[in-house]
Amino acid sequence: MPLNQSFVGRTYPPTEPYEVGREKIREFADAINDDNPAYRSPEAARALGHPDVIAPPTFAIVVTMAASRVLIADPELGIDYSRVVHGEQRFVHARPVRAGDVLQVTLRVADIRSAAGNDIVSTEADVTTTEGEHVLTAYSTIVARGTAA
């Protein structure tokens, strides 16, 4: 079944604020086996010029994935979630995510297409602080294997 093309260009309202905590950053860094002190020690982070501990370059997926789940789970989009795999991911940072940030995600559906029998959905997630500071944009492509008409 072809996906609902009317979703292209759709922008979702900003997500509920997500407060980035030092211990969450540490937990994420532990989970990727990364012992970089900038993820753990405020002093080490400050020595590098950051106001507090910073998060690894892919940490923002924690907040953007929650936003894109709303889209993927929308029955009107028509995607078969059991066949979804991650196709591409890119983060463009204005600055690193850091402890104390209160982040909101605004998700936009950039493109929906079919190729080689797969349905492909591309999104752009704009991540800002609740004060309106742009922190990063996450570009994501997900692929539903073998579901295109």
Added chain:
Amino acid sequence: MSAAVLDVGTEIPEREFPISRYDLIRYAGASGDFNVIHWNERIATSVGLPNVIAHGMFTMATAIRVVTDYVGDPGAVVEYGVRFTRPVVVPDPEGAVLSVRGVVRAIREDGLAEIDLTATVNGETVLAKARAVVRR
């Protein structure tokens, strides 16, 4: 800013990262991605996968460590993108080994370094178009 040298052609030596089922479960908890294909062999094989596969985001997060460890300041990574070309299969108890190396392909006009990463498992590419843009 970093003390590390990043010029066109600078090579970041290859490193090997073992990946076990334990890593995937811990990453699921930390990231909130509990998709069962990343921890349940029965369901992974029932949807046609050879076994449990790693989260693409776990592979992506692991691969950039060659860059962040090289430059010291992870905040120097301005941009990072990959294409997931092949799943990283993680059988228990054998696990998998991800090999990653990098090379500076260009220095942009704004002074940022473009680093291409090569990420393989058993000699097969698992991330394509893997590129980081890094402040020098």
